[in-house]
Amino acid sequence: DVKPLFVGFNPETLVDYIATKTPDLATRLGGKPTDWKVREVGDGNLNLVFIVEGPQWTCVLKQSLPYVRCVGESWPLTVDRSWFEALALKEEGRLVPQHVPEVYHVDRSRALFVMRYLEPPHIILRKGLIAGHVYPLLADHVSTFLARTLFSTSLLALDTAQHKAAVAKFVVNVELCRLTEQVIFTEPYAQAANNHWTSPQLDAEAAALRSDVPLKVAITALKKKFTEQAEALVHGDLHTGSIMVTDTSTQMIDPEFAFYGPMGFDIGAFLANLILAYYSQDGHATSPGARNDCKYWIAKTIIETWALFAEKFVDLWSKFVSLESPGDLTPTLLFGTGDRTLAEYQKAFLGDLFQDSLGFAGAKIVRRIVGIAHVEDLESIADPDVRASCEKKALAFGKVLLKERSQFESIQQVVKALEPKG
Amino acid sequence: DVKPLFVGFNPETLVDYIATKTPDLATRLGGKPTDWKVREVGDGNLNLVFIVEGPQWTCVLKQSLPYVRCVGESWPLTVDRSWFEALALKEEGRLVPQHVPEVYHVDRSRALFVMRYLEPPHIILRKGLIAGHVYPLLADHVSTFLARTLFSTSLLALDTAQHKAAVAKFVVNVELCRLTEQVIFTEPYAQAANNHWTSPQLDAEAAALRSDVPLKVAITALKKKFTEQAEALVHGDLHTGSIMVTDTSTQMIDPEFAFYGPMGFDIGAFLANLILAYYSQDGHATSPGARNDCKYWIAKTIIETWALFAEKFVDLWSKFVSLESPGDLTPTLLFGTGDRTLAEYQKAFLGDLFQDSLGFAGAKIVRRIVGIAHVEDLESIADPDVRASCEKKALAFGKVLLKERSQFESIQQVVKALEPKG
Ligand SMILES: Nc1ncnc2c1ncn2[C@@H]1O[C@H](COP(=O)(O)OP(=O)(O)O)[C@@H](O)[C@H]1O
Ligand SMILES: Nc1ncnc2c1ncn2[C@@H]1O[C@H](COP(=O)(O)OP(=O)(O)O)[C@@H](O)[C@H]1O
Ligand SMILES: [Mg+2]
Ligand SMILES: [Mg+2]
Ligand SMILES: [Mg+2]
Ligand SMILES: [Mg+2]
Ligand SMILES: [Mg+2]
Structure with missing residues (x-):
């Protein structure tokens, strides 16, 4: 049990720490410690994020607080989450270095790590979507991240000894999982003090x-998967606020919720946040139809994310089975070359994963409308009636994904259903 | 990592160990160490089992060898399995003391533990079934064991912090899981040196x-559950050779394969071995129809085991939800009293568990006909043609359970299908 000797930094103590404890980073920053500029930029529900700018180099230091930042000390939360975040960033960085900030330094006892500064024009994807920007490479990049991280940490790539060792390493990140269980899989469907919604417009919907x-x-069946199924190392919080983008770069940050869970949880989180962005566009349009291109692009990105993910995932899998020693789920003895079994099993596997992803997407949508933490895409729509109208559509769609997901046979059908006829 | 200082006992060193290291047990045995009689009785695929008889008391010492006993040193296997067996026996003993031998002493470094001697007339259930005995209380007792152990170690009874801590404790028992993965979920469906079957009678079936x-x-989908789903603490090897019985007592022994896995694996193991016993009866009948009563009783026991299990499991669950704080899968917030949700979710849960149990039962049947380890029920049928005829029926039924299990809506339908029409 790690009980960190917790010291929350301010800019001054932080400079002192870097200067005395991380000489390599001090050298890279250049100049003298008094030359370094420190800004805390955590917009942040949970943690402190400091940008440390030296004459020659800039880096980011992220530190956990022993409570939920946006709530305060009344909601304690283990600072050890930063250790798991760094662990996950390093594991993901090994698999998709082009899509994850590099980690330079980790200090578990101080609940901090230092990572690459994602320099301007990197911005949080959610902000870009609210502003009506489009990112032509987004689906390609996110699908690469998902396919590589989920495939490579699953039993399609690992043997069960490796897999169980990795599961054991992350199973300790239990408090963060419990937070998810509470705010995503329980509270939105119950009377809970944390819940809130646009009222009175959505009162009937919340009661329903x-x-x-x-x-x-349906939500309990998904919670069962979330709490029992160690399928792969999942990011655990892959919404559009955990992705920083430019026109050419896509970086996944903030995997403090990482653990071995169901693959569909990450895929669903991303799809859900695209769907929320989609439904919020009408609330941001300054004239009717002004955001139609953006909506069209989001819909296209939903389709492409799944399609490219499936293609890349199956591609990795087929290569792995024939070139290297496969994972224990698909041993050469059963899935040897020239056997139709692989194609048939891949079809079944991807079909199940598609269903899971839709279900988790539904869960993520519902909780953002009536649960504790909403999304800026909708919150920033000033007129409550306009906002409520967007939220109602999103909520209705989230419920469809939760209850009727087995009726969707393709991602195209899902996108078609975004705008119900009539 | 525990690297036991391994010393395999013989009767002499064993007596010395008990006399010097476990004074309490020595006192209970009574007399002097020279008065104690030691017999090794492991019929045993894997381990040494010593009965230690003193003037006043008798106990059993079980010790693991660093290899698979029935194969030899060429197949190494961690001796640490005895630690997990003792851990599981203690956990099960806490939940169903009436159906598990008490553990008196555990020594991880010597890979041994001491437990209650299951005195005559206790015999191994498999031997009783082969002899044509019936055990009217069997379904009642086994269903109690299954309902209590599976329910109480699941997220229906535990919170996720307790559950993950327990998962972590058993996730280390990885070598034993890997053995199961190999001999149950892989080899029977492949060309593997360990496989054997009644040849040439079953050559075509094995090739098929x-x-x-x-x-x-189908078998890979079940392997996925086995390797990923931490649903409850399962015994892991619950065949009729792991159960000792008298007319009034039923004791589950030998949980060295215990880990957090799918509940259906234990239920399926027991049902599969009843089904194998059922199909072997015709091979033991000394005249046509001589075993019909026994077959009828086995069929009835299959039905009662599932029916009583489901009843007891739901009963525990409903009591737990209303009387105590429920597990995290069914929080009071969502499953509070007077809510139809509980009944609906229980129906869905039990339906899925039924399907899992049938699938794992199918896997267990197939592997006993063509895999490395067969069952005495069939092996003891001397005439290879008679044996092959029983084996063909069992194998065909195992395949039905694996491929068409979703068509069975009740355990009665399953039992009806044991004797296909025409
Ligand atoms: N590596 C980085 N480079 C630049 N900005 C970052 C970096 N990491 C985080 N940020 C900024 O800090 C904010 C909060 O970071 P995040 O990791 O999401 O913290 P939290 O866990 O509190 O949500 C981000 O929205 C982003 O604006
Ligand atoms: N507690 C006990 N009391 C009496 N006999 C036992 C006991 N435990 C095991 N045995 C006998 O030893 C045999 C092997 O025990 P088991 O635990 O199944 O070992 P293995 O792991 O080698 O299969 C059993 O079939 C049974 O005959
Ligand atoms: Mg709101
Ligand atoms: Mg964040
Ligand atoms: Mg975060
Ligand atoms: Mg045994
Ligand atoms: Mg055993």
């Missing part, structure tokens, strides 16, 4: 969630 | 397994 038996059964 | 694509997909 609390008496919808099939919906509660 | 190796080219049956839907069957390979």
Whole structure:
């Protein structure tokens, strides 16, 4: 059990720490410690994020606080989450270095790590989407991240001894999982003090969630997967606020919720946040139809993300089975070359994963409308009636994904259903 | 990592160990160490089992060898399995003391533990079934064991912090899981040196397994559950050779394969071995129909085991939700009293568990006909043609369970299908 000797930094103590404890980083920053500029930029629900700028170099130091930052000390939360975030960033960085900030230094006892500064014009994807920007490479980049991290940490690539050792390493990140269980899989469907929504516009919808038996059964089935299924190392919080982008770069940050869980949880998180962005566009349009191109692009990106993910995932898998020693789920003895089994099993596997992803996407949408943490895409729509109208559509779609996901046979059908006829 | 200082006992060193290292047990045995009688009785695929008889008391000492006993030193296997066996026996003993031998002493470094001697007339259930005995309380007792151990170690009873801590404790028992993965979920469907079957009678059937694509997909889906899903603490080897019985007592022994896995694996193991016993009866009948009563009783026991399990499991669950704080999968917030959600979710849960159990039962049957380890029920049928005829029926039924399990809506339908019409 790690009980960090916790010291929350301010800019001054932080400079002192870097100067005395991390001489290599001090050298890279250049100049003297008094030359370094420190800014805290955590917009941040949970943690402190400091940008440290030296004459020659800039880096980011992220430190956990022993509580949920946006709530305060009344909601304690293990600072050890920063250790798991750094662990996950390093593992993801090994697999997709082009899409994850490099980690330079980790200090578990001080609940901090130092990583690459994602320099301007990198911005948080969510902000870009709210502003109506489009990112033509987004689906390609995110699908690469998902395919590589999920495939490579699963039993399609690992043997069960490696996999169980990795599961054991992350199973300790239990408090963060419990936070997810509470705010995503429980509270939105119950009377809970943390819940809030645009009221009175959505009062009836919120009440309906609390008496919808099939919906509660559906969310519980997904919670069961989330709490029991160690399928792959998942990021655990892959919304559009955990992605920084430029026109050519896509970087996944903030995997403090990482653990071995169901693959669909990450895929669903990203798809859900695209869907929320989609439904919020009408609320940001300054004239009717002004955001239609953006909506079209988001819809296209939803389709491409899944399609490219599936293609890359199967591609990695097929290469792995024939070139290297495969993971224990698909041993050469059963999935040797020239056997139709691989193609058939891949079809079944991807079909199940598609269903999981839609279900988790539904869960992520619902919680952003009525749960504790909303999304700026919708919150920034000033007119409550306009906002409520966007939120109602999103919520209805989230419920469809939760309860009727088995009816969707393709991602195209999902996108078609974004705008119900009539 | 525990690297036991391994010393395999013989009767002499064993007596010395008990006399010097476990004074309490020495006192209970009574007399002097020279009065104690030691017999090694492991019929045993894997381990040494010593019965230690003193003037006043008798106990059993079980010790692991650093290899698979029935194969020899060429197949090394961690002796640490005895630690997990003792851990599981203690956990099960806490939950169902009436159905598990008490553990008196554990010594991890010597890979041994001491437990209650299951005195005569306790015999191994498999031997009783082969002899044509019936055990009217069997379904009641085994269903109690299954319901209590599986429910109480699942997220229906535990919170996720408790559950993950327990998962972490058993996730280390990886070598034993790997053995199961190899001999149950891989080899029977492939060309593997360990495989054997009644030849030439079953040559065509064995070959068919190796080219049956839907069957390979089905067995891989079950392997996925086995390797990923930490649903509850499972015994891991619950065949009729791991159960000792009298007319009034039923004791589950030998949980060295215990880990957090899918509940259906234990239920399926027991049902599979009843089904194998059922199909072997015709091979033991000394005159046509001589074993019909026994077959009828086995069929009835299959039905009762599932029915009583489901009843007891749901009963525990409903009591738990209303009386105590429920597990994290069914929090009071969502499953509070007077809510139809509980009944609906229980129906869905039990339906899925039924399907899992049938699938794992199928896997267990197939491997006993063509894999490395067969069952005495069938092996003891001397005439190879008679044996092969029983084996063909069992194998065919195992394949039905693997590939068509979703068509069974009740355990009665399953039992009806044991004797296909025509
Ligand atoms: N490596 C980085 N480079 C530049 N800015 C960053 C970096 N990491 C985080 N930030 C900024 O800090 C904010 C909060 O970071 P984040 O990791 O999401 O913290 P939290 O865990 O509190 O949500 C981000 O939204 C982003 O603006
Ligand atoms: N507690 C016990 N009391 C009496 N006999 C036992 C006991 N435990 C095991 N045995 C006998 O030893 C045999 C082998 O034990 P088991 O635990 O199944 O070992 P293995 O792991 O080698 O299969 C059993 O079949 C049974 O006959
Ligand atoms: Mg709001
Ligand atoms: Mg963040
Ligand atoms: Mg975060
Ligand atoms: Mg045994
Ligand atoms: Mg054993």
